[in-house]
Amino acid sequence: MRFMILVKANADSEAGTLPSTEELAEMGRYNEELVKAGVMLAGEGLHASSKGARVKFSGSERTVVDGPFTGELLAGFWLIQVKSREEAVEWVRRIPFREGEVEIRQVAEAADFAPSDPTGELMAAEERLRAQVAAQQA
């Protein structure tokens, strides 16, 4: 099962404050544990929302709004592969954060869309796309 670990933004991440060398090293050690355990798929940090944009769709209208944004925002994420939701929670408990909030969400797998894909044709098309992406990145 794949899970996305979403790191919520805070005043520091939104201000673009960079982590200290100690914090980076601590996070590096945690990431290395994830990799050694074979659960790490990806992990990235997001720039402050002031460097981003939103696109709102309503009917045929598209409205582009530049950041910064308020409300609940993301500051980063991990993608992990584990055997259960409990295992995902256990890994998240070990994140070297002093303060903050993290959300754990299960990633949908192609098989979950079977009801919308009775012939399996779309799932096959998705597999081809993923293989194409993998080949481009190799």
Add this chain to the structure above:
Amino acid sequence: MRFMIIRKADAETEAGVMPTEELVDAMMKYNAEMVDAGIMLAGDGLQPSSRGARVRFSGGRPMVTDGPFAEAKELVAGFSVIDVASLDEAVEWVKRWPREDGHGEVEIEIRPLYEVDAFGDAFTARIREQDERMRARAAELHPPS
């Protein structure tokens, strides 16, 4: 520049409503265009927050709360990671998002990802090396498939 394209949740994604065949088809075509353009790095949908959890850290101690979580429009329903030349180019791609999604009412957030160079001096040679090793190992264990 790499960007994360965040598809915000809504009442239907939070209720676990399956996409129509038409929507899956439209999304697949859109994704295929990005793959053909060589900009698509990753993309996935998330299950409703009712199947998720939150962990709040206070003084380094984690506290777990099970989903679902309120404020659907603040939640994430799916994401892609693309590699393009500028924020403008990312916006142009997002403007082509399939109209079939969310019955034409959708909000997408575009956020640039940090590259290692952004961390400056704090990202020492040792940490950089560790980061590169980690990414290589993750790719080796889980080739994108």
